[in-house]
Amino acid sequence: MNMVIKILYRVILFCTLTVNMLPHHAFAKEAVPVSVRDVSFSPENFFELSETGFDKEKVHFNKGWIGIFMENEKDKGILVVETTKGSPAEKAGMKTGDIITKINNEPLVDNEGKNLIRFKNSIETMGAGAVPTLTVLRDGNVIECRPELIAKLLKNVKKPVSLPVLSPKTFLTQGAKKGQGQSFMDFVMENRAYRKMCSDTIQRIGEEVYVREGYQTNEASNPFRLSIIDYSLQNPMNTYETGKIIRDLFLEESIAGQVLSAAKLLDVEFSEREEINHEGDLQASIQRLINDIVPCVSLIKEVFDALTEDEFDFLYQSAQKIWVQEETIEPSDMARVLELSQKVDLSGLFEAVTLMLHRIEDIKKYDGDLTQTALQPFTLPAFLQGADNIKIPSGKEAGGDDDYAGDVLLVQDTSIGKIVIGGTGATYYYNDAAVIVDLGGNDYYSNNAGASGKEIPVSVCIDFSGNDTYNAAKSFVQGTGRFGIGILEDVKGDDKYLGRDFAQGAGLFGVGLLLDNEGDDFYSGNALNSGVGFFGLGQLIDANGNDVYFSRQFSQGVGFTKGIGILEDDNGNDFYFTGGKYPDFRDPEKSFQSMSQGMGMGIRPETTIVGASGGIGILIDKKGSDRYYGDYFSQGSGYYFSMGLLFDSEGSDTYYASRYAQGAGIHSAIGILGDNGGDDKYECSFGVSQGCGHDTGIGFLVDTMGNDIYTGEIVSQGAGMEKGIGVLADFQGDDVYRAKDSSQGFSFPSKTEEITGIGMLLDNQGESDVFCDVVRGDSLFYRANGGLLLNKK
Structure with missing residues (x-):
């Protein structure tokens, strides 16, 4: 430190009534380093904030x-x-x-x-x-x-449902239980000027919880805002810990338990059916599934009971138009969709799908010789009795007609669709069905393949083995719940899933699940696939294999309004790609919208007054060295009162994107990208990414270990702009940070209010880290603009 800096530093120390570098460090007009050589920060407790936080009593409700x-x-x-x-x-x-x-x-x-x-x-x-x-x-x-x-502000805000693992009390007590060392946030708050700046920003973000939404004029609570979003906006420094808890809810539970967790995150309460294990032959197990379709249909009917027939038809035909690019919807129709949605009680959908999941588990337990299986027509409950059209091909002859061909063992009509049993040879499924159980073979599905609709409110497809092809030239297929529940489970084989819009684990006023247990699989679609939920749950779980996920937009773990979308890949070196079709208006010659890969999406009043808070999008990859390719809005990001999470647990991974990506929270939304292992590479060709919060948004990128490389352009790597909070934190390894203007722990003052954003680039370990500027080791820099940069050895 030269003499001029020393003198300036002493003046600042005097003016702020601080006499030592630690703990009462300075907040300078120019960047001033504070030594952290003898300070130990706990990674487990790093962001905990003991005192400074949101205070409802300070909110001015009379705006x-x-x-x-x-x-x-x-x-x-x-x-x-x-x-x-x-x-x-x-x-x-x-x-x-x-x-x-x-x-x-x-x-x-x-x-x-x-x-x-x-x-x-x-x-x-x-x-x-x-x-x-x-x-x-x-x-x-x-x-x-x-x-x-x-x-302007609502006085009533919906209280969270009972979810102890996500309650505020969890965060208040965890610090004493975890790790050694001091909370980094408590350390930096010892600076009075910085504490005041952070307090004002946190208070301003928390106020967004009470803001009116879209066309809402009454004083009641927001009908679409999720309580976990409200919690995060009022406790922004708990963001990463909140994300980890949500991740663990889905890593540690059975599929039925995950459905329960998803419902709770959507503030939906339902009575989970007690799981009953049944032993028996395949005939009996399928019969139990057929019997339980009746109460499932009854539950689904209750979901929409408050709608008239005309209202139901309007909602059924119009809801998807909000997100399908090739369709248009007038603002008045969008408003009507949102109004009618408030009459829908989603709880019955979750209760019904858990019941079906238990019956599917019974069927999968069958361990007899499938090649010798002989099935008889099933007894249909009165409600399901249809045309009584039963077809049983003789012996092992290839039966076929316009609906199904190949190794067909049985076709039976019901009032809500056909029951089809395929043998161990190749079977071809052309027409839709309510229940398909295929015992093996390399099969071809061009039908709904476990997707529901108005005529088939419950659809289940189970394929035991074979390298299968699911290829539908239409939307709403392959484990999609459209105003009902749809489940597709493929137990074994290298499979191909080809669809258009709303496919491969999608929920639209429904619950849709695609479960693939083994094999190197290929998933492809246009948009709204691979784990998307809009007023419901859409989930894709791939348990094993080196898989490819390809889509254009709104895919790979996207949660829309009152929805949760989840893509979970448990093993393998996987490839994720979204984009390349729909240009982004900000730079249409060079960029495309992705809106994918752990993305939360709301309906922002941007071209019309109508709007609604978003949902939760989750992408979890447990193992493997993976590659993620996205463009605008992707990779653990949120847009308009939503939450997007991408967690990768193991492997040396590469992340490529362009803008609003890699842990970006945009317009009062929360974005989290967490990587827990490997030497990773993060690259954004434009910026406003890699731990960026914009317009009261919250963005976190946290990498816990490995020698990593971060490459960005402008406003990246820990940037808080327009009252937002952006954090990039790396806890281990020798890392390289490359970026351009206004990046690497950079804060911006608001253009409309006297509030400053919070930007932090925090490297908590590493002997030879590289930054754009020369940054002395074991130092914390308070930037003149309010940003923070930590380089801890």
């Missing part, structure tokens, strides 16, 4: 809200694009196309859009009950509107 969607109309004022139904603006007679030129006689004409910020701040400051005078230009005439403002 005003008018209820319009607006744009700057150059040289004229503020254009009203849309008014919220039942909002103060609508009640005051404001209409789409109005141009607001003044508020309380103050002009709102601006060329740069700052008038939008000024108008928003004025409305919020006036508060609920105020009646501003708005001068409005409509069809060439000047009129005045006087809306009576209501509160």
Whole structure:
């Protein structure tokens, strides 16, 4: 340290009433190093924050809200694009196309859009009950509107369901039980200036829990916001620990237990059926499954009982249009989908799917000689009795018709679809079915293959063995629950799964599961596949093999509104790819949207006033050296009040993406990428990634061991922008960090409020780490912009 820096440092120490470098370290106008040579930070307790946190009593609940969607109309004022139904603006007679030129006689004409910020701040400051005078230009005439403002923030927020493992008490008590050493966050908070900055940011992020959503005008709690999202926004420094707990819920449970955990994360309560183990032959096991379809159908009917027939049909035909790029939906129809969704009780779906899972386990236990299996027609409960059309091919002859061909042992009609039993030879399934049990052979499925719909509310497909091909030229196939439950389980073989939209473990107002237990498999689709949930659960579990996952968008563990999507791969060197088809509007010549690979997605009011909080997207890879390829929005990221998680447990992995990726939280969302082993490579060709929080978002990238390489461009590697929190933490190994502007522990002040983001690049061990700047070992740098950079040997 040269003489000038020493003098400056002493002045700062004096001004902040601190006399030693430790523990009362400085917060400088320029980056000042603080020695951490003799300080031990506990990796297990690294982010725990003892005192500074969100305080509900400090929330200003009287901020005003008018209820319009607006744009700057150059040289004229503020254009009203849309008014919220039942909002103060609508009640005051404001209409789409109005141009607001003044508020309380103050002009709102601006060329740069700052008038939008000024108008928003004025409305919020006036508060609920105020009646501003708005001068409005409509069809060439000047009129005045006087809306009576209501509160922007909701006073009631839904309380979390009983989930002890995720309760706040867990986090408050864990520190005393874990590891040796001090909490890093408690250490940095000893700096008073930094503590004040963090407190203000954490308080501001927590306030988002109470913000109105989309068209919502009442004072009730948000019907779509998940309580785990609210918890994370109010406890942002617990983000990584929260993610690990969620990960462990799915690593340590049976599939039935995972379904229960998913329901709890969606704030859905249901009575899990007690598992009863049955011993018996294959005929009896399949008969029990058929018998239990009846109560499952009854449970599914209750899910939608509050909807009229017309409402159900509208929801059934319109819901998928929100996310399918090739389809369009009007804002009014989107609003109606969200309104009708509040009449749907998802609990029956989860109860039904657990019942089916128990029956599938019974069938899989059969260990007799499948080549000698002889099955008779099944006894149908009265509800399932259909045309009584039964076909039993004689001997081992290849039976076939337009529906099924090859080694078909039995086809039986029911009122909700066919029951089909295939033998140990090759079987060809062309038409949809409610139940398929295939005993072996290299089979071909061009049908629904364990996917439900309006006519088949429960669909189960079990394939015992063979290198099978699932190839459907339509959507809603291969373990998809569409307004019902769908399960596809393939026990053994190198399989190919080819679909379009909503395939391979997808839930749309339903629960869809694809379970592949063994083999080197290939999964391909257009969009909305490989573990996606929208008002429900979609899950894909691949237990073994070197697998390939290929898709264009919204795939590989994506959770939409009131949904959870999970892709779990337990073993093998796997390849994940999404993108290459749908350009991103920010740079359409060079970039594509992925929205995949552990991605949470909400409906942000961006082009219309209608919006809704997002869900939880999870990608878990247990073992293997894996490759992840994504583009915009991918790899453990969240968008608009959602949560995205990607956890890779073992192997030397490579992550390639472009923007808003690798642990990025965007617009009050949470993104987590955690890698627990191997020499890994992270690369983002644009940036705003690798532990980045934007617009009250929270983004964490945490690598616990290995010699890793991080390559980014701008605003990466621990960046907090527009009131966001971004953290990149690496706990072991000799690492290389390459990035460009405003990166590596960088914080930005908000453009609209007096709040600063929180950006941290924290390397907690390594003898020869490389940063963009020369960073002395065993030092903590408080950047002038409010960022943090730690280089601990």
